[in-house]
Structures are given as structure tokens and as C-alpha cells.
Amino acid sequence: MPSVPRSNLKRLFVDTLNLGPEVDVEELKYNGVKAWDSVAHMALVAALETEFDVMLDTDEVLDLSSFKKCVEILGKYGLEIVA
Amino acid sequence: MKSLLEGRVAVVTGGSRGIGLAAANVLAAQGASVAICSRADMPSLEQVVRGLQSSGSNEHMASTADVADSAQVAVFYRKVFDRYRRLDVLVNNAGVLGDAVVGMIADDLIDNTLATNVKGAIYNLQAAARLMQRKKTGSIINLSSIIGTRGNRGQTVYGASKAAIIGLTQSAAKDLAPANIRVNAIAPGYIDTPMIAHLDPATHATRVANIGLGRVGKAEEVANAILFLASDLSSYVTGQVLGVDGGMVI
Numbered sequence: 001m002p003s004v005p006r007s008n009l010k011r012l013f014v015d016t017l018n019l020g021p022e023v024d025v026e027e028l029k030y031n032g033v034k035a036w037d038s039v040a041h042m043a044l045v046a047a048l049e050t051e052f053d054v055m056l057d058t059d060e061v062l063d064l065s066s067f068k069k070c071v072e073i074l075g076k077y078g079l080e081i082v083a
Numbered sequence: 084m085k086s087l088l089e090g091r092v093a094v095v096t097g098g099s100r101g102i103g104l105a106a107a108n109v110l111a112a113q114g115a116s117v118a119i120c121s122r123a124d125m126p127s128l129e130q131v132v133r134g135l136q137s138s139g140s141n142e143h144m145a146s147t148a149d150v151a152d153s154a155q156v157a158v159f160y161r162k163v164f165d166r167y168r169r170l171d172v173l174v175n176n177a178g179v180l181g182d183a184v185v186g187m188i189a190d191d192l193i194d195n196t197l198a199t200n201v202k203g204a205i206y207n208l209q210a211a212a213r214l215m216q217r218k219k220t221g222s223i224i225n226l227s228s229i230i231g232t233r234g235n236r237g238q239t240v241y242g243a244s245k246a247a248i249i250g251l252t253q254s255a256a257k258d259l260a261p262a263n264i265r266v267n268a269i270a271p272g273y274i275d276t277p278m279i280a281h282l283d284p285a286t287h288a289t290r291v292a293n294i295g296l297g298r299v300g301k302a303e304e305v306a307n308a309i310l311f312l313a314s315d316l317s318s319y320v321t322g323q324v325l326g327v328d329g330g331m332v333i
Contacts, residue, residue, distance in 0.1 A: 039261050046216035046262075055164050057157065058209065 003080045004052070006071075013067060016040070016047040028067040052079055086114030087314040092167040094160075096150050096207055097177030099123040099131050101276035102226065105302035106174045106309045107135060107143075113310060115172065116141040118163045120148040120156075122177075142166075150177045150203030151195075160210040170214035172313045175204045175225040178244075180278050182237045192240055200244035205251060208266070212259055221264040224312045225252045227324060229272045233333040245270075249324055256322030265321035267312045272328025274300040295330020 010025040017035040019025065030036055036044070045061050048054070048070070054077045056064070064070055071081045093110045097103040098119030107117045117135055121128060128145035135143040146162055148155040163170060179199045181192045208223055215221030230238050231245025249268055256266040273279065273290045279299075282290070291299060308327045311317050 039258075042213075042216055042262065045213070046219075049213075050217045055161055055213075058153075061213075 001078050001080045003082045006081050006083050009081055012047055012051055016044050025067055030065045089114035091115045091171035092169050093172035094118045095174040096120050099127055102302045102305045103176040105306035109306040109310050111135040112138045117143045119145040120159045122149050151198035153206050156206040156210055170211055171221055173211035173223045174309055175207050177203055180241055184237045185239055196240045196244050201247045208255055212264055215264050216262045219263045222313050223266045224309050225268040227268045227270040229270050229328050232270050235333050253322050268324045269308055270324055270326045271305045272331035274305055276302055293332050300329050
């Protein structure tokens, strides 16, 4: 199973959602910060799909409700997010 | 002169005949790689692809799919992604037409018409937008109808489905503008396609008499409007409904 450093995934969230340093990405939840609204969510999905060359199902897009959930979903595509 | 859609990828639903086929031909001729989905059988679709192939060196593809089935739509877009890794244009054309006057509208007619014409359009729009967002560019053209903007006797269900297309176009245009994806609709009038083949001569004559230009429209004329909306010629146009009806009055 290909592995992806957790820091890389966090960086993707920070860059795509334009998060400030005060945000704890590990605990990040959809709509938990102003930057992660529905419009940003679709940008985040596009960034994830492009970065990891996957195509999420609609159910997975709806289910992607937190950083931790994202780790879980990417696992379904054979990507192991490692420390 | 560079073609209008050089290097771009277009999906045309219901691309095996009528306006969809004409659109596929025009987009391919302008340099796009075209992916068609239709309920037609694969031999028929392969024949369409061979026809597209003759217009240039681009690679085209076709797949049997029922747009009313979200799972089949998802599989189709996965095939498009696997093949091209991008999507620039969606021509959301697949549709069905069934007539019934108020009082004689069966549940099946409502269910089938809305499933294909409305749910199918939304499934495709959503799947296409997902692929387009990767490159933050794209154009979606939804096929409405003059029946959706003006109504017509005996076409309450079809008219409702095509009016829905206008509502979804205007809303999706607002959703997708931040991603630089444009969404527009075309409302054809009386066009020479298999959809009007069942009309009797008297009805046909009445319809033509109500067209300002005095003739039936050609599928290619609708396709040219689709090309305009698909290309950068319309780069500042979104959320609009373009009538292609020869000045028809209903």
C-alpha cells in the first residue's frame, strides 16, 4: 500500500483552505472553520483527487466531514497516511 | 487557424442521434475529443465513434449508460477520467419526450420523464463539474426546450422537465462560477430530429407556420449554438438560456 506522509496531507488542507497557523488540522471538521464551507469543500475534493489521482464517489464527497475522515477515505483507495 | 476546442475533452449525453449526434460532430470537428453516452447498443455507438474519428485525429469514445441511473453515470465518468484525465465540456442532452394532456397523465410518464430529463441532467452535471474543478475551467450546456420556456398543449410533463433544466442551470451557474465553470442552457424550438418524427402532417404544418423563419431548424444549427457556449467565444456567458428556435411562437 503506497504511503503518504501525514504532513503532506495536512499541507494540502492548509493550502487549499487557506488555513492560518492557529488551526489544528488534525481536529479540523467540515464547517468547523469559516474557510471550510461548501464551496471550499469542492475545491478540497478536487485538490485531493488531483494530488492522489483518485476519483471519489459522491457518497464519499458527502462523507468527507473531517481531516480524520479524509484519512479513512483515502485508505479505501490504497493510500496509507503515515506519521 | 487553431480550432476552437483544440486539446479539450467533451462529454455528450444522448450523443447517438439527433441534436446530441450533431453536437458530437461539431465539437469533434473543432478539435475536441468526444465521449458519448447513450442507451443505444454498443455496435451503434461504435459506428458513431467511427464517424467522429473521420473528422480528425482525436480519440473519441462511447459507452452505453442510462443517465437516469446514478451508478451508471458514475461508471461512465470514471471511464472518461481514466481515458482522458480531464473534462472541459458537458453537453447535457439526453432526454425523452412523451405527450399527454392534463387528465391523462400516467404516473409512469411523469417518473420516466423526470428521471431522464431532470435527475439524469443533475447526475451528469454533478459528475462533470467534479472533473472540471480539477482544472478550474469548464463549460456545461444543458438542453432545455421552447416547451420549457413557453409551454405547449399536451406537454405538461415534458414542459415541466425542461423548465426544471432552466432552474438547475441558473442555480448551478452560481454554484460553479467560483470554480470558473460556466453553465448555460439552450432552448431549441422545432428541430428536425427523431423526436418529431411521430407528428402527423397537419400538426407539423401548424408548427412550421408558427416559426418566424418559416422552416424547421436543423440539428446542426443547435449544435453551432452549443459550440459557441462550449468554446471561449462565450467566456463571459454563464447562467443564460439561449433560444435556438427561428423566432417560433407558441
